[in-house]
Amino acid sequence: MKQITVRKIGNSIGGIFPKEWGLHEGDVLNVRREGNLFILDAQDAAKEQDRQLIEESFADFETRNTVTESEMTELFGKYDWGE
Template identity: 50%
Template sequence: MAKIKVRKIGNSLGVILPKDSGISEGDELEYTKEDETIKLSLVEAQKAHDRALIEKSFEDVEKGNLHTEEEMKQIFGKYGWGK
């Protein structure tokens, strides 16, 4: 188990999490305290990340930037599209 040092940040306390924690700047984590254990949940942060990806993917549809099946085969055929 890795240790993380608690630091003073303004009038609050905080911790610095390693990059490989799967957390990005601005993510909002839920926490619960159970006896002497504090648990951080990534569930809502992951949902927000997925929601942002989905919304971004629909931007092309809203702009009418669509491709036909044949165009997709030409663009992505080398990756196996249309086989």
């Protein structure tokens, strides 16, 4: 289990999360408290990150920056693309 050290940040307190958790600056975590147990829920943050990736992917379609399968075969057929 990872441990998070609570630190003073200005007039508040906060924690530093391990990079492996995949959180990004500005992510909002939902917190549920059950006695002394704090449950951090990052599902909404993950959905927002996925939404941004999808929107960035569709930007290529809007700018017509795409290649058809036949164009890929023509360009990369010598490397066995499309076989």
